[in-house]
Amino acid sequence: MKIEIKSLKKKFNGNFVLKDISLTIEKNKSTIILGQSGCGKSVLIKTIYQLFNFDNGTILYDGKSQVDIDKFSMLFQYGALFDSLKISENIAFTDFINNKTNFEKKVISLMNDVGLDKSIYHRYPSEISGGMKKRVGLARALYKNPKVIFLDEPTTGLDPINSDKINDLILKVITKRKITAVTITHDIKSAIKTGDHYYFINKGIIEDKGDCKKILKTKNKIFKTFITGANF
């Protein structure tokens, strides 16, 4: 699915978080949204997902303004797993709450895809590590075979080794399943590894954009400072 966003504006309590965002998410490509904390990245993807309304602008999904959000799924920053449900029930949530019971095979296959051992099938989220929670979140996001997957800071809170594993996993999943991916991240290494195109948001506008493989060659000073980690 191709998603085109034109002059998007969104405000909270009178303050514009997204001032003027125009970008295109290409079909079956991996788009990376970069930016400082609080610049509106999460608001942007939640607005695209239709979890938030917006104040101005247009969002077109394959040229249409309406979309069935069942075609989307999301991996949340900290997994957002349901504490009272087992891992298997979290992954197969939609089937589980509709009293369907024949999800075991599909869940185990997904757990295998995201590198989870089936020994945690009956465990609760509080009994597994942060890295595992992200994998469970990813398996849950993939359970409904989405056309577009939104990944909200998938490597945040993970050590470098686990971050790398998650990046490999995301790359494998989006390539194998041929789905459109939109990832929010601060992690430049992750952006270069998993992304095709990037957009850098600063103070509610798109400050820079381009090919992920050429991120380090950017000429935009603010983005350069963001990459090198200096204050601006």
Place this chain on the structure above:
Amino acid sequence: MKFIENIGTILIKIFSNLGKFILFTLFFFKYLFKPKFYLKNNLLYFTNILISSIPIIALTGIFSGMVLALQSYTGFSRFSAESAIPNIVVLTLTRELGPVLTGLMISARVGSSIAAEIATMRVTEQIDALKTLNTNYYNYLVTPRVLSLIISLPIFVTLVDFIGVMGGYIVSVHRLGFNDNLYLLNTIDFLNLGDYLSGIFKAIAFGFIISIVSCYCGLFSDKGAFGVGTATTNAVVISSILILSSNYFLTELFF
């Protein structure tokens, strides 16, 4: 000038929250009558509330009945009307103390837990996750909690009434020297169905108040640990105030 501005800000906040609460309640009814009913979830929640609350309900009932018998004796013995104690115990419990004390205890025990659980779900983006999984949170979170409390409160009140009367019986017979058969006969003879049903009606109303207020406080909590704490406190305080104030109007209704 600053003082007036502050009052204005507070009033706007109060009315805005009131408006949000009314809308929330209307949405609850909208989705209640177009339900996607998660039976397993509803039953699980109902059973959980029922089992976990019975011990505190039993304690509330027995001690209320015992104290009521003792205090009634103190008053009635001054004009030789001790024989009215069984009548007073059963009437006070079924019409008044049973539903009000149960409402307050359940507000503290269950209302706080509903608000804390939902507020935590909001803070950890689980509510957003529900939306992304195309699950309506009114159907999944609010309806089971409201229905569970509306059904369980009358059960709890019946339990408090029964255990409370037994508490009064124990104190009256074993401490104050009443005749056991006479005490029970007086209790049964004096009680009529209307007394019991007025308490049950109150219980249904209190169950609705506790659950809807607690769900609202949780779903519209501020972010962070402070937000969860405030949501929990607000749920208990607002529910308790509404229980006590609505109790007067419900009593007028059945007067």
